[in-house]
Amino acid sequence: MSSILLPEPNPDILARRDAIIADLKALVGADSVVSDEDGRRAFETDGLTAYRKMPLAVVLPQSTEEVSAVLRYCHQNGVKVVARGAGTSLCGGALPAEDAVVVGVSKMNRVLDVDYASRTAVVQTGITNLAISGAVGKDGFFYAPDPSSQLACTLAGNLAMNSGGAHCLKYGVTTNNVLGVKMVLMNGEIVEIGGQHLDAPGYDLLGFIIGSEGQFGITTEATVRILRAAEHARPMLLGFASTEDAGACVSAIIGSGIIPVAIEYMDKPAIEVCEAFAKAGYPLDVEALLIVEVEGSETEIDDLLARLVKIAEPFKPKSMKVSSSPAESAKIWRGRKSAFGAIGRISEYYCMDGTIPLKQLPRVLTRISEICGSHGLRVANIFHAGDGNLHPLILYNANDPREVEKAELAGADILKLCVEVGGCLTGEHGVGVEKRELMRHQFSETDLLVQMRIKSVFDPDWLLNPAKVFPLAEREMLENAA
Amino acid sequence: MATVRPAAEWELSNLILAAAERGKPVEIMGAGTKRGVGRPVQAAVTISTAGLRGVTLYEPTELVMSARAGTLVSDIESQLAEKGQMLPFEPIDLGPALGGQAGRGTIGAVFATNLSGARRVATGSARDHLLGVHAINGRGEAFKSGGRVLKNVTGYDVARGVAGSWGTLAVLTEVTFKVVPRPERTATVALFGLTDDLATEVMCQAMGTPYEVSGAVHLPQPMAQRLLTPEFREPGKAVTALRIENLASFVAYRCDKLRENLAPYGKAEVLGDEVSRAFWGELRRLSVLQQDSRPLWRISTKPTNGYRVVEAIRRYMPVDAFYDWSGGLIWLELPEAADAGASDIRRVIAQFGGHATLMRAEPAVRSAIDVFQPLEPGVERLTRGIKSAFDPAGILNPGRMYAAI
Numbered sequence: 001m002s003s004i005l006l007p008e009p010n011p012d013i014l015a016r017r018d019a020i021i022a023d024l025k026a027l028v029g030a031d032s033v034v035s036d037e038d039g040r041r042a043f044e045t046d047g048l049t050a051y052r053k054m055p056l057a058v059v060l061p062q063s064t065e066e067v068s069a070v071l072r073y074c075h076q077n078g079v080k081v082v083a084r085g086a087g088t089s090l091c092g093g094a095l096p097a098e099d100a101v102v103v104g105v106s107k108m109n110r111v112l113d114v115d116y117a118s119r120t121a122v123v124q125t126g127i128t129n130l131a132i133s134g135a136v137g138k139d140g141f142f143y144a145p146d147p148s149s150q151l152a153c154t155l156a157g158n159l160a161m162n163s164g165g166a167h168c169l170k171y172g173v174t175t176n177n178v179l180g181v182k183m184v185l186m187n188g189e190i191v192e193i194g195g196q197h198l199d200a201p202g203y204d205l206l207g208f209i210i211g212s213e214g215q216f217g218i219t220t221e222a223t224v225r226i227l228r229a230a231e232h233a234r235p236m237l238l239g240f241a242s243t244e245d246a247g248a249c250v251s252a253i254i255g256s257g258i259i260p261v262a263i264e265y266m267d268k269p270a271i272e273v274c275e276a277f278a279k280a281g282y283p284l285d286v287e288a289l290l291i292v293e294v295e296g297s298e299t300e301i302d303d304l305l306a307r308l309v310k311i312a313e314p315f316k317p318k319s320m321k322v323s324s325s326p327a328e329s330a331k332i333w334r335g336r337k338s339a340f341g342a343i344g345r346i347s348e349y350y351c352m353d354g355t356i357p358l359k360q361l362p363r364v365l366t367r368i369s370e371i372c373g374s375h376g377l378r379v380a381n382i383f384h385a386g387d388g389n390l391h392p393l394i395l396y397n398a399n400d401p402r403e404v405e406k407a408e409l410a411g412a413d414i415l416k417l418c419v420e421v422g423g424c425l426t427g428e429h430g431v432g433v434e435k436r437e438l439m440r441h442q443f444s445e446t447d448l449l450v451q452m453r454i455k456s457v458f459d460p461d462w463l464l465n466p467a468k469v470f471p472l473a474e475r476e477m478l479e480n481a482a
Numbered sequence: 483m484a485t486v487r488p489a490a491e492w493e494l495s496n497l498i499l500a501a502a503e504r505g506k507p508v509e510i511m512g513a514g515t516k517r518g519v520g521r522p523v524q525a526a527v528t529i530s531t532a533g534l535r536g537v538t539l540y541e542p543t544e545l546v547m548s549a550r551a552g553t554l555v556s557d558i559e560s561q562l563a564e565k566g567q568m569l570p571f572e573p574i575d576l577g578p579a580l581g582g583q584a585g586r587g588t589i590g591a592v593f594a595t596n597l598s599g600a601r602r603v604a605t606g607s608a609r610d611h612l613l614g615v616h617a618i619n620g621r622g623e624a625f626k627s628g629g630r631v632l633k634n635v636t637g638y639d640v641a642r643g644v645a646g647s648w649g650t651l652a653v654l655t656e657v658t659f660k661v662v663p664r665p666e667r668t669a670t671v672a673l674f675g676l677t678d679d680l681a682t683e684v685m686c687q688a689m690g691t692p693y694e695v696s697g698a699v700h701l702p703q704p705m706a707q708r709l710l711t712p713e714f715r716e717p718g719k720a721v722t723a724l725r726i727e728n729l730a731s732f733v734a735y736r737c738d739k740l741r742e743n744l745a746p747y748g749k750a751e752v753l754g755d756e757v758s759r760a761f762w763g764e765l766r767r768l769s770v771l772q773q774d775s776r777p778l779w780r781i782s783t784k785p786t787n788g789y790r791v792v793e794a795i796r797r798y799m800p801v802d803a804f805y806d807w808s809g810g811l812i813w814l815e816l817p818e819a820a821d822a823g824a825s826d827i828r829r830v831i832a833q834f835g836g837h838a839t840l841m842r843a844e845p846a847v848r849s850a851i852d853v854f855q856p857l858e859p860g861v862e863r864l865t866r867g868i869k870s871a872f873d874p875a876g877i878l879n880p881g882r883m884y885a886a887i
Contacts, residue, residue, distance in 0.1 A: 117686035118784045118810070140692070162635045169632070175639065176610045191860035196784035198602060198810055200646060201837035201855035202883060203865050204609060207642030211635050231692045251543035257566055257663035259545075300732050355631040358544050387632035388544070427633035435636075442636055443626075450625045450872070451638045457867035469637065 003408055004433055006053065007467050009099035013056065013079055020079060021057050024101070027069045032107070034058035043084065043102050047149075048092040048434055050404070055082065055096035060104045064182060064190055064220040067103060071218065072188025074101055080463045081186070083214040085157030086128065088149040090351055091432030093161060093213055093468065100466070105156045108220060111135045120179060120196045121226050125156035125219045129163075132224065141226045144171035147428065148337050159219050162211030164428035166336070167293075169386035170261045171227070173428070175210040180223035183209065183216070186459040196223055208454060213430050214465040216458035230295035233261060235332050236305055238312050239286030239319035243267070246288035247361040249315040250385045253292065254358075256311050258304060264291040264336050265383035267365065270343070270393070273380065277342035280335030281328070283319040290385065291336055339382050340393070348398040349380075350407045354418030355389045355427035364421060368392050371413045375406040389427035390418065416441050431469045439471055452478045484526070487533035491616065491624060491655045497529055498653065498877075499622025507880045510649035512552060512588030515577045516595060520648060520882040521853050522845045531590050534655055537561055539630060546613065546630055548658040551590025558589055562661055570662040571608045572599030572766060579771045579778060580842055590654040596646035599766050600697035600725070603689065603807040609645035611660040617644060617652035620873025630658045643868070649879045650887065651872040665696075665727035670758040671740050671750045675719035678702060678789035682809040684747050686785055688724045689808045691743055693736040697725035697762060698808040701770060705804040708770040711761040713753055725762060770804060771815060777822035777843045778815050783836030785810035791834050798826035810836075824851045831855070854883045 013020070021035045034040055035057050045052045056079070061067045074081050080100035087094050096102050108124035114136055115121070121143070123132055129150040132143035146165035147153055153163070159181065164173040171177070180194030193205045200206065209216050240246040250263055266274065266282075266289045275282040282289055294304040305322050312320065323329040335342075343349050356364050365381060372379040372394055382391040392414055396407035415425045415435065419442045425435050439448060452470060455462065462475065488494040501508045507525040511517055513532050531551040537558065539548035542565040549558055555573060562568050573592045577584050593615070598607035614628030627640035644651050673684060681700035688695045701709070701721045709715040714723070726736045741750045753761070764770075771778060783791055788809035795801055795814070801823075803814040816823050822843045831838050837855035840848065857865055862884075869876070869887050881887070 115784075115786070116690055117683075117786045118808075119686075119689060120784070141690075162639065164633050164635075172606060172610060173633065173635075175642065176606050185860075189860055191864065192858070193861060195835055196810075197782040197836045198807055199596065199598075199607060199782050201782075201839075202857055202861070203651070203868055204596070204643055204646045205861065205864060205868075207609060207639055207645065208868070211639040228690050228692050230694075254545060255543040257666070259663060296732065297735060299735070300729075303729070303731060355629075355633050357541065357546075357631060359541070384633065389631075389633040422629070423631050424629050424634045424636045426636050427631070428635055430635055431637065439637065442629075446623045447625045447627065448637075450619065450623070450627070451640060453871035454638055454640070454643070454868065457864060457871050 003405065004437065005472065006097065007472070009097060013099040017056055020077065023073060024057060024059055024070065027073060028059060028061055028066045032060050032062065032066070034060070043087065043096060046087040046092060046094040047090040048095065048432070051092050051095050051433060053096045053098055055100055055102040056098065058102040058104060060107050062107050064184060067184045067218055067220055068188045068190050070103055071184050071186055075187045075463065078463070080466050082465050083156070083160065083218045085126065085154030086152045088153045089157065089161065089432060090353070090429045091426065091434040093430050093432035095433050097466065103218060105154060105218065105220065112221065115196065116141065118196050119226055120223050122221060122223050123155060125159065125222055126154050129153050129155060129158055136226050140229050142229050143224055143226055144177050145174050148340060155222055156219055159210050159222060160212065160214040161428070161430040164389065166262045166264055166384060169263065170259060175207065177225045178206065178210060178222055179225060181206065181209065181219045182221035183219045185217045186461070186464050194223065213432065213469050215455055215469060216464070231297050232301055233293055233295045233329070234301045234305065234323050235291050235293040235329055236308065236322040237282065237319065237332065238290040238292060238317045239283040240288045240315060241286065241318050243288050243365050244362045245315040246290055247358065249290065249312050251358060252311050252315070253308060254386065258307060260292045260294050260386065262291065262293045263386035265289070265385040266336070267381040269378065269380035270339060270382050273342045273346060274335040274339050277345065278331060278335035278338055280331045281321065282335060286318050291332060343380055343393050347395040349393040349395050350411050352392045352394065352411050352414050353389070353426045353429040354415050354423055356418050356421050356423035358385065358388050360421040364390065364417060367417055368414055372410050375410045377403070377406060377410055388423065412438060433468055436469060437471050445477065448474050449478060485528040485530055487530045489533040491534070494529065494653060494655060495618045495622055495624050498618050498620065501527070501877050502620060502622050502875050505875050505877065507877045510653050510879050512591035513586050515582050515587045516580065516591060518580045519576070519841055521848050521885065523879050523882050529653070531653065531655065532588060538656065539658070542567055545632065545660050545662060546658065547661050548630060548656060549589050550656050551588060551654045553589050555587050555589050555592060556585045563664065566664050567661045568664040570601065570605050570611050570660060572601040573597055573608060574599045575767045576841070578773055579768045581773060584767050589657060593645045593657050594647065594649050594654055600699060600762060600806055603698060604694065604696040609642050612641050612645050612657065613660055614658040615641040615644060615654050616656040617654045619652040620875060620878045628658065632660060648883055650869060650883055651878065653878065667730040667733045668725060668727045668755050668758040668762070669733045669737050670753040670761060671724045671726065671737050672714065672753055673722045673744065673748055673750050674717045676700070676722050676747065678792065678805070680747060681720065681722040681805070682786060682789050684722050684744055685724070685808040688740060688744065691740060693726060693740050694728070695724045695740070696727050697723070699723050699765060700805040700809065702804065704802050705770045710764050710769055711757060713757045714761050723761065725758065768813065771813060775842065775844060776815055776818060778813070778841045779827060779838050780841045781812040781814060781831065781836060781838045783810055783834055787834045787836065788812050791830055794830040794833065795827055799823055821851050822847050
């Protein structure tokens with residue numbers, strides 16, 4: 001998978017490599033700079049492993065001030081910077097460039113303050129997503145966004161991509177759960193935005209910053225909302241004979257006025273692989289499986305699940321099973337959350353992330369299997385059904401360059417289809433390198449110009465995380481329009 | 483002053499383009515119910531979006547609605563109610579407090595000002611539920627951002643960034659937002675006669691329980707006396723109210739558990755569905771505020787600092803205040819003063835954190851002082867940059883939020 005063009009590195013910067021590394025070491029200490037080839041290789045790619053570029057150097061600062069010093073230096077010297085959390089991006093959001101310095105926040109991973117009365121926590125952004133909930137879980141609180149990579153991914157990356165997860169139908173995504181950030185701009189300036197209060201004093205700068213894919217600045221601290229967990233949560237499994245039945249059942253659930261905390265959908269290929277991996281008790285004789293989770297007291301949960309059973313009945317579920325114990329619930333979720341890993345054990349796959357209006361689900365799934373079939377490829381579909389976020393996993397043989405190319409073509413066709421039916425290219429993974437050239441399918445030139453001008457406010461020289469998000473040619477358009 | 487009401491997006495776009503080419507400022511409004519907020523805009527022409535009306539998409543089972551910017555909030559809410567749904571963020575109606583009528587505001591203005599009601603503390607604000615916009619910037623360019631699906635990170639989140647910019651970055655022409663089911667039953671757990679500090683403890687503790695409190699307000703006695711709902715007014719004491727909403731069969735259990743949890747603070751009463759809807763409904767209209775021209779401030783700070791902020795301001799002047807958002811949002815009325823109390827209030831804010839906006843005052847006062855919270859230098863530079871990216875000639879509501887922005 002390598003059809004996306006990456007810009008040629010700047011030879012002047014490459015020629016100055018030794019001097020730049022010496023300067024960086026002087027700024028933050030030799031221990032915080034990775035310059036040898038073996039060390040840098042660990043940073044040459046992210047979750048989109050088909051693309052690899054050895055960075056010029058990697059800096060792992062220990063404080064906001066160090067990040068500021070590094071960025072100021074790079075700005076003054078015209079050196080590009082790629083910010084990195086844990087490198088789990090599935091869209092190449094953290095892909096380095098040969099003439100860029102990677103600035104990783106992983107050493108800044110402490111919880112600085114927890115305030116249960118105001119329901120906020122202040123953390124350094126190198127902390128993993130799950131560690132935030134870990135820090136407040138003993139007191140019954142949690143941090144709501146829960147991407148599948150939550151064990152590894154950092155809050156910094158979540159902020160950059162506005163990450164979601166399985167439970168955002170009820171609790172929202174990153175931008176709904178963050179109240180403030182401390183951020184270093186490309187020129188080294190440190191700005192503090194927001195705090196423990198619930199709204200912005202002027203323009204909603206947090207709104208612009210969260211989801212800006214590391215192109216506006218490097219966040220080093222954040223104030224996040226922590227929520228009190230429900231008394232209990234319990235999932236149930238609903239298996240259906242067809243996609244149509246499963247989709248209609250989701251509509252009926254939401255139309256009934258019950259908003260479950262999560263509604264996850266898996267198609268037959270996904271069920272088979274996940275069940276083989278996690279032994280979660282998924283039914284194997286169904287075409288589509290829903291995991292529906294509700295929260296409340298035990299009595300309330302019994303009541304809600306009984307209502308869900310009644311709502312599902314007209315759609316003739318082939319199997320209905322309510323989790324009978326916390327251990328079983330954990331297994332059910334482990335199956336779903338390890339889906340990517342489980343499928344990865346049987347084949348290389350290319351994970352797509354479009355969002356569609358729920359009503360289009362049967363049509364879209366039919367088209368996806370036609371698209372993949374026409375390329376001779378298999379596909380498994382995992383879907384956050386409550387909010388329309390679809391993850392087709394296109395299976396391919398990584399050792400066959402033609403199959404690799406086909407997977408990429410099929411993926412692009414699927415995302416165009418998502419846009420056609422009223423959805424979007426990416427629901428939670430981001431644009432990164434991967435979907436950069438597809439942006440014109442969703443946005444007009446003016447739409448893109450409006451976005452690019454904001455980038456120029458935060459980073460006038462376009463040094464931060466370059467050659468991502470926008471089609472390469474659009475940058476020229478911006479300059480011509482200016 | 484001429485007011486133009488374009489009936490189509492292209493017409494509006496032409497008007498803005500013409501204004502941009504001549505560098506002529508325009509005042510942007512919906513129905514004008516919040517026109518008195520902000521620094522007075524000096525413009526020969528006012529453009530109203532009130533002519534852009536109608537719900538363009540409503541899919542109850544996908545929890546999504548789109549409407550042209552000038553659609554009345556009241557129309558939207560009645561369409562939602564027909565399907566048992568509602569706006570998730572309970573937008574406040576500033577009309578009465580600013581000397582106008584209730585129920586006249588437009589949906590575009592709700593997002594343009596990001597004014598959210600009591601439910602914000604639990605489920606998020608207007609901007610949190612905004613999924614997409616169509617808008618026209620100060621260059622006369624029609625653009626879109628976001629879309630009609632609940633989860634979307636394609637490109638920068640321009641829609642959310644434009645929300646709350648009071649018409650200074652772009653004119654919204656159509657908005658798409660998430661809607662939610664209307665709870666089957668509402669109840670209120672109320673404690674009477676608490677001091678502001680104890681009430682804050684109660685609210686914060688309640689928000690930290692698993693019973694999904696969807697509103698936490700405290701009205702000190704003088705404010706509580708102005709309530710219209712007799713069950714809350716007649717005890718003649720301060721009111722601390724916590725809202726529980728859910729399926730009817732769940733509400734009683736949750737109210738009981740919450741009362742148990744709050745027992746150390748006194749005996750809480752539980753008020754039922756009808757009374758509760760009346761009470762939270764009148765708070766949405768800010769019914770306890772005076773309908774006159776005395777200065778009215780809206781202060782946002784961390785919940786546990788709210789009462790401290792009010793205490794500190796009282797050292798400088800007599801004020802009436804009530805608290806929303808678990809203590810973090812303060813509505814504060816004070817006697818007429820040359821600077822509407824701004825210098826003292828801002829000094830207090832500097833000490834405790836947060837921000838203060840003057841929501842009501844005579845135009846002369848609003849011209850003379852910072853109506854919105856003055857910004858830190860770094861944030862101010864970004865704010866100016868963003869204004870200039872959207873509206874380089876500075877023609878959209880110039881000076882409304884900040885002088886020369």
